[in-house]
Amino acid sequence: MSETTTQSAAGAFEAEQKRYLEGFASGIAAVRMTGGLAAGGAGAAAPPAEPTGPDAIHIKAQDKTVKAGGKLCDQEKWKRAENPFDGHNRLIQEAAAGKQPKPEDNFRWRYHGLFWVAPNQVSYMCRLRIPNGILHHWQFAGVADLADEHGGGYVHVTTRANLQVREIGPEHAQPFLDGLTDIGLTARGAGADNIRNVTGSSTAGIDAQELLDTRPLAKSWHNWILNDRSLYGLPRKFNVAFDGSGVMPTLEETNDIGFQAVEVLDGASVPPGIYMRLVLGGISGHRDLARDTGIVLKPEDCNAVADAIIRVFIENGDRTNRNKSRMKYVLDAWGFDKYLAAVEDKLGRKLDRVAPEHVAPRKATDRYAHVGVHAQKQPGLNWVGVVLPVGKMTSDQVRALAKIAAECGDGQIRLTVWQNFIFSGVPDAKVAEVEARVDALGLTTKAAGIRSGLVACTGAKGCKFAASDTKGHALIIADHVEKAVPNLDVPVNVHLTGCHHSCAQHYIGDIGLIGAKVVVSEEGDTVEGYDVVVGGGFAENPKIGTEIWQAVKAEDAPSRVEALLRAYLALRQGPEESFQ
Ligand code: SF4
Numbered sequence: 001m002s003e004t005t006t007q008s009a010a011g012a013f014e015a016e017q018k019r020y021l022e023g024f025a026s027g028i029a030a031v032r033m034t035g036g037l038a039a040g041g042a043g044a045a046a047p048p049a050e051p052t053g054p055d056a057i058h059i060k061a062q063d064k065t066v067k068a069g070g071k072l073c074d075q076e077k078w079k080r081a082e083n084p085f086d087g088h089n090r091l092i093q094e095a096a097a098g099k100q101p102k103p104e105d106n107f108r109w110r111y112h113g114l115f116w117v118a119p120n121q122v123s124y125m126c127r128l129r130i131p132n133g134i135l136h137h138w139q140f141a142g143v144a145d146l147a148d149e150h151g152g153g154y155v156h157v158t159t160r161a162n163l164q165v166r167e168i169g170p171e172h173a174q175p176f177l178d179g180l181t182d183i184g185l186t187a188r189g190a191g192a193d194n195i196r197n198v199t200g201s202s203t204a205g206i207d208a209q210e211l212l213d214t215r216p217l218a219k220s221w222h223n224w225i226l227n228d229r230s231l232y233g234l235p236r237k238f239n240v241a242f243d244g245s246g247v248m249p250t251l252e253e254t255n256d257i258g259f260q261a262v263e264v265l266d267g268a269s270v271p272p273g274i275y276m277r278l279v280l281g282g283i284s285g286h287r288d289l290a291r292d293t294g295i296v297l298k299p300e301d302c303n304a305v306a307d308a309i310i311r312v313f314i315e316n317g318d319r320t321n322r323n324k325s326r327m328k329y330v331l332d333a334w335g336f337d338k339y340l341a342a343v344e345d346k347l348g349r350k351l352d353r354v355a356p357e358h359v360a361p362r363k364a365t366d367r368y369a370h371v372g373v374h375a376q377k378q379p380g381l382n383w384v385g386v387v388l389p390v391g392k393m394t395s396d397q398v399r400a401l402a403k404i405a406a407e408c409g410d411g412q413i414r415l416t417v418w419q420n421f422i423f424s425g426v427p428d429a430k431v432a433e434v435e436a437r438v439d440a441l442g443l444t445t446k447a448a449g450i451r452s453g454l455v456a457c458t459g460a461k462g463c464k465f466a467a468s469d470t471k472g473h474a475l476i477i478a479d480h481v482e483k484a485v486p487n488l489d490v491p492v493n494v495h496l497t498g499c500h501h502s503c504a505q506h507y508i509g510d511i512g513l514i515g516a517k518v519v520v521s522e523e524g525d526t527v528e529g530y531d532v533v534v535g536g537g538f539a540e541n542p543k544i545g546t547e548i549w550q551a552v553k554a555e556d557a558p559s560r561v562e563a564l565l566r567a568y569l570a571l572r573q574g575p576e577e578s579f580q
Contacts, residue, residue, distance in 0.1 A: 054229040055083060061235075061315050070320040075107055075193065079233050084108035084192070095173040111194065111232060113187020114173055117166070120462050124168040126151070126176055127190040131222035132200035132215050132242075133161025133415035135185070137405040140413045142183035144398035150176040155398050157391040159251075159455060159504060160239070161415040162190075162197040166462055188226060193234045195225045195310070199250055200242040202370065202416040206424050207246035208377035209363050211274045212261035214242040214250075217302055224303045231310060235317030236325035240306055242276070245362050248369035249539040251417050253289040254282045254505055256313075256327045257306050260362070264296060268358035276302055277359070278351075280309070280339075281331045284536075285502025287544045288328050293336060294353040308346040312339060365539040367491040370418045371452040372445050373431055383414070383422045384434050387447040390456040390471045391419035397441050408434045419455055449485070450561075451478050453493035457503035459515070460528065466498030467515030468528035473554050480558035485565045492568075492579045494561060496530070507544045508536040510579040511564055518551045528554040534564060537580045 051059040062076055072080070084091075087108050094101070101109055106116040114124045128143070143163055147155050152167030168176050180187055189195065198221050200214035201207065221240060225231045241252035245261040252258030258279040266272050275296035282290030297305055309327075316334075318325040331339055344350055371385040386401070393401070401421075405413055410425025426434055435445050454477075457463070459470030474496045481488070495509030506512030511534055518529035530552050536545030552560055568579050 055233075057230050057311065057314050058233050061317070062319055064315075065319045072319055073322055073325075074104070075322065076235075076319045078104040078107050079193070082108065083233070084111035085229065085232070088112065092174045095170045098170050100170060107192055109173070110191030111189060112177060113190035114168070114177070115191055117462055117464065120460065120464050120466075121167055123152075123166065124170070124173050124176075125164055125166045125458075125462065126168055126180075126187055127158070127197075128163045128165075128180065128185055128187050129190050129197050129222065129226075130162050130185070130415060131198045132204060132218035133197075133202055133417075133421075134204075134215065135413050135415075137402040137411045137413060139183050139185055140405070141399045141402035142179070143185070144395035144402070146176055146179040146183075147395045147398075150179065153395045155393050155395065156458070157388060157393075157415050157419045157421060158197075159417050159419060159457075160197045161199050161202065161417050163415065164458075186226070189232055191237075193236055194232050195234070195238045195240060198222045198225075198240055198242070199252075199255070199417060201244040201246045201248060201250050202414045202422060203246045203248050203374075203383060203424075204244050206376040206378065206381070206383055207244070207248070208375075210244040210246035210261070211263060212244045212276070212299060214244040214261075217242045217259070217276075217299055221303055221306065224307065230314075231307070234310065234314055235319050236322065236327075238310060238313070238327065239282075242302070247363075247366045247374075248416065249365045249367075251505070251508070251538055252282070253279060253538060253542045254284045254508065255290060256280070256282060257309060258282060258290045259297070259302055259306075262296065262362065263360040264354055265358050265360055268354045270296060270352045270354060275299075275354075278305065280336070281328045283326050283328045284505045284507045284544065285497075285500060286326065286328060287507060289508075289542045289544065291336070292356075293340060294355070295340070295351045296354045296359075297351070304347065305343070305351065308343045311346055312342045316342075362540065367493070368448075368452060370416045370420055370422060371447050373426075373435075376424070378425075380428050381410075381424075382426045382428065382431055383424045384409075384426050384431065384438075384445055385416070385422045386420055386438050387444050387451060388420045390454060390474050392471070393443075397443065400437070400441050401443075404434055404437050408437075418453065448491070449488040450481055450492050450494045450565075453491050453510075454478050455493070455504045455509070456496040457498050457501075459496070459498045463498055465501060467517050468496075468498055468530060468554055470496040470498045470504065470513075470515060473513075473528075473530075473557055477558045477561050481562055481565060484558075484562045485569070487569065488565055490575050490578065492565065495536075506536070507533060508538045508542070509545065510534065510536065511561055512536055512545050513552075513557060516551055518553050520553070530554065530557055532557075532560060535580055541578070541580055543580065 147165045150172035151165040156164045200218035204214045239255040240257045241255040243250040243252040259276040262277045278295040279290035408430040409423040456470040456474035460466040493509045495506045496513045497504035497506040498515040513530035517526035532549040533545035537543040
């Protein structure tokens with residue numbers, strides 16, 4: 001189906017939807033919609049036509065669910081009733097009139113990157129797409145201008161090396177998206193049941209340790225998914241990451257699909273060289289990290305294989321229960337062998353597998369690589385990581401930082417999954433100037449202890465799911481710990497996430513806090529608080545943390561974190577023994 005539908009076709013389409021939904025509601029569900037708008041309602045003489053067009057794969061999967069006795073969840077019904085791309089012009093008109101979206105339209109807007117976040121903020125948040133997290137200085141400054149003109153005048157860096165702008169009023173929704181287009185950016189597919197921002201190694205192309213430059217792979221996959229309508233509207237959201245095996249972790253093990261650059265040695269079933277190893281099923285909020293499939297790919301094959309993996313998921317993912325609809329649950333039900341056999345069927349060929357002993361061990365990562373000054377593989381050049389207070393910058397700071405990138409670096413801003421960014425291509429002679437100019441903005445390139453690894457999701461200030469003000473509490477914890485434990489001499493990651501969606505990936509932090517309402521009276525009054533996990537890890541030490549405390553009041557969180565850090569310092573054998 002084309003994205004623009006004629007008036008008469010739209011009428012037939014709506015009539016078809018109505019019949020389908022009526023049939024569905026009464027349990028009959030005999031009416032089939034088709035991608036090509038073919039007729040075929042209940043009682044029609046001719047058998048229903050097969051769905052065609054890019055939406056057919058989804059329609060068939062929904063039909064299969066209903067035929068098996070399943071009840072589609074609301075989001076599936078919304079997708080079915082009106083594809084969010086077909087509804088775009090209606091959404092624009094309603095937003096321009098200042099209308100606040102109904103839940104189903106809030107869901108549809110997310111296909112365009114806009115999230116209505118009332119009641120916490122009576123406005124939209126826009127999440128962009130920035131493949132590999134890299135953008136030009138003028139794009140960075142342009143986002144700041146848009147945040148001033150249409151949003152709250154500030155910008156957040158997310159844990160998918162992406163940018164978000166908040167407090168966008170309804171009438172500013174489309175002008176904001178238009179402004180992104182003007183500066184060569186997009187938010188298409190950034191929310192809802194779509195493939196999210198493509199992450200890659202932040203130090204791609206400048207890192208002496210890397211095996212492979214992830215930038216062309218991330219950009220190619222970004223364009224692949226952006227331009228294929230059948231890859232929108234999955235059973236649930238989906239994450240893909242490319243890690244070049246550089247010094248800075250990409251956290252690919254927390255993605256549904258992770259591609260890890262590895263060196264295959266002599267004696268394997270494939271010629272020696274650099275390949276992408278395929279890991280699958282990461283979803284840290286559901287306590288699972290991606291697992292090695294044993295498959296290695298030529299880098300140029302990643303798109304086709306990821307595409308096949310996702311199509312198997314589209315056809316077989318759960319469309320009835322949002323809590324069980326991620327790809328992990330198909331993998332759990334089927335096992336890796338069955339799932340990968342289905343992928344190979346789709347591809348029409350076998351994938352190469354290599355035994356672990358034929359893969360060189362990956363080099364260790366550096367937990368401070370995203371902060372401070374680091375020599376690039378290009379002699380005389382450096383990257384410089386700037387610490388942002390839980391990812392937040394004012395638009396004035398963003399513009400000034402963009403100017404630094406243009407005047408002292410290679411003009412690029414590289415966002416990281418650690419909610420910060422690095423300048424790249426800074427000559428030795430310019431490093432001191434960069435540091436001084438960053439300091440003058442009230443930011444820093446120097447951080448130790450927990451400040452460098454402090455990650456917090458949006459939290460209660462802007463997200464209706466949050467049980468606690470994660471960003472606010474994160475800064476209070478950091479301030480407290482810096483005074484109370486000044487001798488902390490190693491990086492310790494503290495992640496605060498507001499709810500089970502785990503946007504800040506609390507389960508892989510050294511210390512993870514997940515928002516919880518804490519009951520403080522017999523009448524059931526509650527205050528903000530957290531459950532606490534410890535011992536999570538990533539990169540060469542991947543691990544899901546273990547819960548040690550429940551229902552800690554937020555006001556007590558700083559002293560609990562302090563106690564954990566004091567215990568670590570007292571009990572460790574030396575600084576080489578990590579918190580984990
Ligand atoms: Fe919102 Fe929950 Fe995500 Fe935090 S983890 S931003 S509270 S959805």
